[in-house]
Amino acid sequence: xxxxxxxxxxxxxxxxxxxxxxxxxxxVPLGLQELxxxxxxxxxxxxxxxxxxxILREVIRLKEILFNFDDMDYACSAKSAFLPKSxxxxxxxxxxxxFGDLNNLLYxxxxxxxxxxxxxxxxxxxxxxxxxxxxxxxxxxxxxCSGWTSALIPMLVKTLAKNDKDLSKIKTxxxxxxxxxxxxxxxxxxxxxxxxxxxxxxxxxxxxxxxxADKTIVxxxxxxxxxxxxxxxxxxxxxxxxxxxxxHGEETDYSPLLDAIEQGIKxx
Numbered sequence: 450x451x452x453x454x455x456x457x458x459x460x461x462x463x464x465x466x467x468x469x470x471x472x473x474x475x476x477v478p479l480g481l482q483e484l485x486x487x488x489x490x491x492x493x494x495x496x497x498x499x500x501x502x503x504i505l506r507e508v509i510r511l512k513e514i515l516f517n518f519d520d521m522d523y524a525c526s527a528k529s530a531f532l533p534k535s536x537x538x539x540x541x542x543x544x545x546x547x548f549g550d551l552n553n554l555l556y557x558x559x560x561x562x563x564x565x566x567x568x569x570x571x572x573x574x575x576x577x578x579x580x581x582x583x584x585x586x587x588x589x590x591x592x593x594c595s596g597w598t599s600a601l602i603p604m605l606v607k608t609l610a611k612n613d614k615d616l617s618k619i620k621t622x623x624x625x626x627x628x629x630x631x632x633x634x635x636x637x638x639x640x641x642x643x644x645x646x647x648x649x650x651x652x653x654x655x656x657x658x659x660x661x662a663d664k665t666i667v668x669x670x671x672x673x674x675x676x677x678x679x680x681x682x683x684x685x686x687x688x689x690x691x692x693x694x695x696x697h698g699e700e701t702d703y704s705p706l707l708d709a710i711e712q713g714i715k716x717x
Contacts, residue, residue, distance in 0.1 A: 451487055452486045452487070452589075453486070453487045453489075453587065453588070453589040454481055454488045454489075454589055454590070454591050454593055455489055455491065455578075455591070455592045455593065456474070456477070456478040456488060456489070456490045456595065457491050457578050457593065458470065458474035458490065458596065458598070458599065459493060459598035459599070460474055460492065460555070461474045461475055461490065461532065461539065462474075464492065464503065464539070464541075465492065465493075465497075465498065465553070467556070468627065469626070469670060472701065473595065473626060473701075473706075474490070474595050474596075475532065476701070477593075477595070478490050478537055478593075479535060479537055480703060480707045481710065481711075482536075482537055484707070488537065488538075489539075489589075490532075491540045491541075491542060491581075492539065492540075493542050493548040493574060494543035494544075494548060494549075495555070496550060498541065503533070504530055505530045508528065508529050508540075510584050511526055511527040511540070511584050512526045513526065514584050515580075516580040518572075518576055518577075519573075523573075525542055525580075525581070526543045526544075527543060527581060528543060540581075542574065542581070544573075547573055547574075548570075568634045568654070571597075571598040571600075571601070572601055572634070575599060575601035575605055576605060578592075578599070579602065579605055579616070582615070582616075583615075588619065589619060590619070590620065591619070591620045591622060591714055591717075592619055592620075593621075593622045593624065593710065594621060594622065594658060594662065595624045597625075597627065597629045597654040597655055599623075599658075600654040600657050601654070601657060601658075602621060602658075603621040603661035603662040603663070606621055607661055620663045620714075621661070621662045621664070622663065622664045622665075622666065622710060622717075623659060623665050624706075624710075625655045625666070625667045625674065626667075626668040626674070629653065629654060629655060634653075634654050655678055662688075663717040664690075664691075664714070664716070664717050665691070666690075666691050666692075666693055666706065667690065667691070667693070668695055670695050675692045689713070689717065691712075691713065693709050
């Protein structure tokens with residue numbers, strides 16, 4: 450049966466690429482599409498992404514995505530393009546203040562240090578990804594959250610679904626593909642409703658993704674991510690968790706991950 454899958458990431462080759470996530474976030478949605486699913490992707494519109502080169506087009510219904518974040522009202526927009534040489538649709542969430550000035554290291558300053566507002570930036574992104582769905586007129590069966598930058602989405606879906614019957618039907622899959630022990634989430638820095646984050650303190654974002662997702666998949670590549678996340682007690686609250694070993698070489702075989710996603714979707 451065809452599923453509507455919304456694949457959320459922060460990198461896709463060739464639009465933006467600083468880690469193995471950029472390749473994974475191309476091959477996996479393409480693979481899911483080839484299996485007959487209705488797949489759409491979302492990533493931020495960084496200022497260095499050429500709209501002309503990649504033929505980004507305005508989408509009238511996505512020109513004004515309104516929501517409140519950090520006690521402020523925001524208006525985002527989203528453009529659309531196809532992944533080059535494919536029919537995979539990619540939406541680009543646009544907000545100049547949040548994403549426009551980032552350099553091509555994305556999460557780091559040019560001196561190599563992680564930006565101290567990464568948690569706030571991608572909390573904004575996670576909320577915007579959900580808030581754009583009514584404008585899109587397309588509600589997915591499953592949101593696939595690829596990496597720590599989308600780790601808050603499973604929690605937000607569950608929280609917001611209490612007052613939204615459309616969101617209550619959506620399931621979430623969280624893919625942990627890096628350790629990111631340097632990226633912690635501190636809810637006291639943000640203006641979300643306090644009750645939303647009452648059980649959480651300063652945590653590794655992977656822990657939040659694993660805690661709230663309906664299915665968690667941990668991808669082991671060049672580093673033993675699963676054992677390192679174990680040391681951080683990331684999995685203590687995880688439910689329905691699988692570990693997939695991938696050999697990251699010149700041409701990574703993602704079929705074990707695709708199988709894990711497909712099997713996970715059938716069970717949730």
